[in-house]
Amino acid sequence: MRSIVFPLCWSLFVLSAAAQQSSSSSPSLPTVESTTTVLGSPEPVTQGESPRVVVVMDTQQHRLAFQDIEDYLRTDSSVDIQQRSPGGVQSDISIRGSSFEQTLVLVNGLRINDAETSHFNLDLPVPLPAISAIDVLHGAGSALYGSDALGGVVDFVTAAPEATSLRLTAGAGSFGENQQSFLASWLGHHASEVLAGSRDFSTGFIADRDYRTASGSSETRLDSRLGKTDILLAGDDRPYGAAQFYGNYNSWERTKAWFASLSQQLGDETQAAVAYRRHSDIFVLFRDDPSYYKNQHIDESWEGAIRRRQSLFHDTTLYYGLEADTDQIRSTSLGEHGRNRGAGYADVDVRVAQRGTISAGLREEVLSGGGGRSVLNPSLAGSLWVHPRVKLRGSIGYGFRLPTYVDLYYSDPSTIGNPNLKPESAWSYDGGIDWYPSDHAAASLTVFYSRQHNAIDYVKAAPSDPWQASNLVGLRFTGVEGSLFWRLTANQQVKLAWTWISGAQDALHGLISEYVFNYPVNNATFEWTSHLKPGLLVRSRTGITERYQQDPCPVWDLSVAREAGRIHPFLQMMNLSNTGYQEIAGVPMPGRSFTGGIELDLSRRSK
Template sequence: MKTWIVLFSVAAVGSSARAQTTPAVSPVSTTVVVVGSPEPVTIGETNRSATVLNTEKHPLAYQQTEDYLRTDASVFVEQRGAGGSQADISIRGTSFEQTLVLLNGLRINDAETSHNNMDIPVPLAALRSIDVLQGAGSTLYGSDAIGGVVDFVTAKPKHDSLLLRAGGGNYGENEQEAVMAAVGSKWSELLAGERDFSSGFMYDRDYRDEEASSESRYDSRLGESDILVAGDDRAFGANNFYGNYPSYERTKGWFASMQQALGQHTDAAFGYRRHTDEYVLFRNDPAIYENNHIDTSWQAALRRHDAAGRDTRLFYGLEADGDGIHSNNLGVHARNWGAGYLDAEVQAGRASLSAGLRQEIISGGYFITSPMLAAGYFVTQKIKLRGNVGYGFRLPTYLDLYYSDPGTIGNPHLKPESAWNFEGGADWFANARLYVASTVFYSRQHDAIDYTRATASDPYQATNLTGLSFVGWENSAVWQPDDANEMKASWTLLSGAQKALHGLQSEYVFNYPVNNASLEGTHTWAAGYMVHSRIGVTERYEKSPYAVWDLAGARDVGRWRPYVQLTNITNTGYQEVYGVQMPGRAVVAGLEISLTRGARRAEKP
C-alpha cells in the first residue's frame, strides 16, 4: 500500500510557475490516432481504446522507445537488456507473442521468435509517434493482434535541418545521434543514425545498439510516394537471459518498404524484413552450444476507401504475407497467407458504428475469420460511451514449432491461438486541457500457446491451452492546468483465470501485472528549459510491488540543448523478466546541437 501512496505523492512536477512563450496544447479530442481504424481519426472519433505517444514532444526526456511505452499502464514492458537490447511488450495481460508490432502500418513481427519484435530498425529520433491499440485488432491487421497493436510512425520533416547529439554516463554509457533533413517543394529526405554503447552494470551485461534509416517522400499526380530503408545491429551480453548461463547474443536486421498513393482513394504498400539472430550459450566458448537463425518476412497490401452515402464510408482491401526461416536449430521452413477485409464506418449524429470482417487463408489448410464491431455515442458534448467486440489470432512462431534444447521443446502440431475481446468504456472531454478515459475489458483465449511442464525437473513443452481468460479495468487522464505544465496518469487493474493449466507449471501465464500504474509530470519554463518526472509502480501476480522513478531535465529550444537523464533514482532492485536483474541508479548527460535556424519549439527535423 505504501508503494501506491508514493506513486501519487512524489511523481508530479510543481505547477505554480507559468511559461510566457510556450504554445498552448491542442485539445486532446483532436489528437490523431492512426491505429485501430482504417484511416487516421481523432481520439474523439475512435470507438476503440487507444493511446498516442508523441515522440516529438520533449524528446530529450526519454532514452528509448520502451520509456514511452511504460507510460501506458495497459502495456507491460518485459525488458532483459538495458539500452533497448531486448524487450518484450505485453498488453492487457496477454503474452508478448500476442502483441503485433507495426512500422508505418506494416508488420515487423519476427518470424523466429517474438523476443525480437522490438528490434525496431528506425532510430527513435526519426519517429513521430508510437500509437497503441488495446484489445484485439486482427480484423484490420491479421495475425498476432490478440492483446493489441503497437504502431511506430516515422516523422515527416518540415524544413532543412541538422541535429547532432552526444552524451555519456555511468556503466560506461556513451551515445551519439545524427538527424539530417532536406525539404523541397514536392519532396523530402530524412536521414537518421543512432548508437548506444555500455560496458554493462554487471558481468556480461554490456551492449552495443546501432540503428540507421533513410526515408524519402515525393508528391506526384498519383499522390505521395514513401520509400523507407532502415537497419539495426544489436550485440549484448545475455547473462541469465535464458537460464543461469553467461550467454551472448547478436541480432541484426534491415527493413525496406514502399507506400504509394494511387489517387485519393487507393493506396498500395509493400514491406520486406530480414533478421538474423546469433545466440551463444557460453560467451567465452561458443563451441559448446550456438544457434544461428535467419528469418525473412514480406507483406503486400492494396487498400481502398469509398463513400457509401452521406454518413457511411467503406474500407476494403487485399493483403498477402509470407515468412520463412533458415536455422541450424529450427530447420528450414516457409509459409504464406492471404487475406481480404471489409470495414464500414457509419456516423449518424451523436452515434457512430464500425463493423469489419477479415478472411484469412493460410498455407497448411487454415481458414480464419476475424470479425469486429464497435460503437460510440456522445451522451453529452463532453461524455462519450463506447463499446467493442473483436477477434484476434496468432500463428505460432518457428521457435514455438521447432525449437529444441534440454530445457525447452517446441511442438510442430501447435494450432493458431485466438481470443475474443469485449470492452466497454467512457471518455470525458472536460475541456481542452483535461481528458479522462475508463475502460472495462474481458478477453477469453482459445488454444493459447504457452510452455508448460509437470515438475521442475521436466523441460518446458510448447502447448495449446484452453480456458485462459483475463478481465481488467484501465484508466487514464491527461491534464494541462496551464501552458507550462502537463500531467498524465494511467492505472490498469488485471485479473487472470488460470484454470487452463490443470496443475501444470507455466513459463508465461503468470507473468502479467495485477496492478500497473504510471504518473508523469512535465514543467516548462519560458526559456525553453523543462523537467520531466515519472514514477511507475508494478505489482506482478503473487509478487511484491516495486516502484521505479525516472527524472530528466533539458532545454527544448535553441541551438545548444543540454540534457540530463536519471533512471531508477531510488536504486530499486527489480526484474521485469524473472531471473534477469535490471540496472540500478544511472545517469546520462549530454548536449544536442540544432543547426536549424528559427526553430522556436522542440521538434524533430
C-alpha cells in the first residue's frame, strides 16, 4: 500500500489544484438522473426510475482514457474481472461473488455466451470503438434473459451515428505493443452505417505471452414504414501465447468469433430479432511441440425472439414474448453435441410518476439436451420514492444456468467432466436505498443475498486427485455494495464504489474447490476525472481487491488525453504502482506499462 499512497495523493493534489484553474468552457458532465438503461426492465428507463441495481458505462464519453472493455468493467466494484492477459485476450467476469459461468453477456440484448466454456464469454466480436455503452445488471436476470443470468447480466450496446465522421487512432507502448483502430460512420435521412475495426499487437511482458487481436464490424440501420431495422455483422481473431494459463506449460491458443444479428420493428409495439454466433478454439499444450497435445473446438448458436408490449391502463404495461435458442459443438476432445431451448415470458410494469414502480415477471424455459425439463423463472422488483430525492427499492429473482460442454464432457489426467451434471440455480434477493442530494451527486447502498442450488464447481478430495465437475449444495453469498458519485465542479467528478462479500464455507463438506471461493471479499475502486485547460482530460483510478484468504492487491492507473479539436494525443499509464499480482492463481499479470498515441477526428461537426 505504501508503494502507491504517496504518488496517488501527490497526483490528486496537483491535478485537483490545476482543475480549480481550468476554463469554465470545458464540457460539463451529464446529470446523474439522465442516463437511460434497459437492463432489468423490458423498456428503457432512467437509472433513477429503475427498481434494480444497474450500472451504465458511457464508452464514448472519455474513450481515450480506457484501453479495453475490462478497464470499464473494473469501475463497478461488484464486477470481478479475472484476467489472464491484457489486450482483451481472455478474461473471466463475475458479479456479486458468482462464478464466471453465472454471468450472461449480451450484445444489443442478444446472447453471446459461449457454449464450449465460459472462459470465452468476453470474446467480444464488436470492436470497442463501435460500442456506445456497457450496462451491468446486478443480481438474477433469468426471468427476462434466460440461462446463465444467476449473478448478473452485461449488455454491450453498439453506437448509433450522430454525424458522418471518421476517427483514426494509433498507439504504441510497453512490451512491444502496437495498436490501431478506426470508426467510420455515415448518417442519412432514413439510413446509417457504422464501420469499425481494431488491431492490438504485443510481444508479451514475459516469454510466450504475446498476442495479436483483431476485430471488425459493420452495422446498418434503416427506417421504413414497417419500423427500424438493424443489421450487425462482426468478427474477431485472437491468437495468443497462453503460457501458464492452465498449468506450468508454454501453451498457445487461437480463438475466432463471428456474430450476425437482425433486429426488425413490426410497428410501434412489436420487435423481432434473430442472431447467429460461431466460435472456434484451437489449443496447443506445448507451443514448441504442437503435435504432442492439441484440441480444436467449433461451437455455433442460433437465437430468435419476438417481443411485444401492450398498454393495459394509464400506468400499466404488459410485455411478453417468445424466444428460441439452439447450440451445438464439434470438438476433437468433447465430441459432437447439441441442445435446444424454448421460452415464453411475460412482465407487467406499473409506473406511477414520482411515486415508484412495481415489476413482476415470469418466464418458463423448456430445455432439451441439458436437463430434459422446464424451468420456471419468476421475478419481482419495486421502488418507492419516500422523498423527492430518496428512493427505496428491492427485488427477488430466480436464475439458472445449463452446464457448458466442457463441464459435461471434458476429460484429461487433471480434469474430469460430468455428463450427469444438473442445471444450477439460485434465488437472489436485494434491497437498498438511493439518495440524490443534488443534481450533481448520488449515493447508493444495497444489501444482497444469494442462495444457490446444484452449483457447478470442480472439486477434489486431496491435492493429488484430478478435478471433478460436481454439483454442490448449500452455497450462499451475502454482501453489501455502496457507491458515491459527486461532481465537484462543472469539469471535475469523483466516483467511489465498494463491495463486501461473504460466502458459505460449509458448501464443500471438506472438498477442495477450484472456482467457488475465488471471489473478492472486498473490492473497492476510486475514480477521479477532470478537464484541465485547454480541453485536457485527466483520469485516475485506483482499485484494491482482496480475494478470499489472500492479501489485498492495489493497482493504480492514470490516463491523460486531449479531447478538444480534431487531433487528440493520449497517454495511458497502467499499474503505475507496479504491483505484482495474479487475478487467477499461477497466472502473473504485467507490471507498470505505458501506451501513447494519437486520434484523428474527421467528423463533419467538431465536438
